[in-house]
């Protein structure tokens with residue numbers, strides 16, 4: 001009994017040291033239950049966001065204005081699906097099960113980023129999403145590359161590399177529209193008007209009101225506060241909008257010489273709370289679509305499983321036959 | 329005697345990387361041998377050994393066809409998009 005208690009104390013001390021020395025925690029290391037639970041919640045919700053995020057953009061694949069834009073959008077949406085898979089796999093290293101994570105999403109026990117509950121109404125929205133939403137995601141994700149949990153940090157390195165293409169293609173769409181006809185420029189402005197505030201909400205509630213933050217800081221899961229990250233995004237995006245010749249929809253927006261930052265007007269946190277609670281423009285539609293696709297695809301998963309079972313019964317190996325280089 | 333592939337994690341935080349292979353009577357011994365063969369100079373902080381026969385690999389010969397779908401998609405790279413010089417932070 002005393003021995004077990006000692007062992008636990010040693011394991012805890014090793015974990016604390018590791019965090020303190022800024023080393024990564026790996027799947028087989030001992031970790032506190034709360035650390036594991038916090039990571040499973042955060043990583044799975046991040047994964048859900050990537051996957052649900054495919055919907056607003058996916059709805060424009062068949063309506064893209066040219067074959068080139070269609071190929072680009074297809075590649076972008078495919079990347080988001082890939083990001084979801086990197087992240088579900090990282091959560092699985094903590095013992096989470098894929099089915100349980102998906103059930104939690106579909107039953108509304110797990111959240112995803114509230115931004116994806118807004119509709120993509122015009123082609124310019126595809127530009128605004130890539131430019132603003134993916135930029136905000138990058139600002140959030142860059143510090144996560146140094147998150148204390150190794151598999152999550154490494155997934156973020158891959159993801160950030162791919163996100164830079166997303167952001168650029170979005171800005172490229174905005175630039176093309178902003179330099180186009182008056183109607184195209186108006187469409188770009190309208191998209192910026194609708195996406196600006198919801199994008200600022202992506203960073204989460206203001207620091208003064210944010211829950212579960214301090215423990216995440218202590219565990220080095222989180223390294224910057226919501227307000228710090230939001231400010232970083234604003235400082236980047238405002239000059240980018242100027243280059244586009246578009247106006248940020250905020251009459252209070254002002255450059256503050258003393259702090260070297262842009263200051264913004266008040267964010268409508270009631271709207272944020274409503275959308276998070278399930279009452280955004282598309283919440284029901286997003287989950288209904290996810291459920292339908294999961295059901296429609298069930299036969300594929302069953303067929304693959306049946307094929308693998310049959311191959312096992314025949315004693316054959318499934319997939320590509322081939323041994324690694326040295327195996328002769 | 330079965331062949332094992334050896335993977336070394338050079339430092340905490342990095343992923344395991346393939347270092348080479350060796351023959352051993354079983355996985356436990358493979359781990360011992362791998363330590364002697366591949367990590368005599370503090371090359372790593374963690375070792376994995378995997379039976380080579382458990383690895384399914386793509387065929388080098390088929391690589392052009394296998395990876396072909398990625399070749400004609402330069403638009404997947406950020407550098408494909410020209411930006412005005414004055415844009416910062418993208």
Ligand SMILES: [Fe+2]
Nearest residue numbers: 050079080083
């Ligand atoms: Fe993504």
Ligand SMILES: [Fe+2]
Nearest residue numbers: 050083137159
């Ligand atoms: Fe993301």
Ligand SMILES: [Fe+2]
Nearest residue numbers: 080134163166
């Ligand atoms: Fe993205």
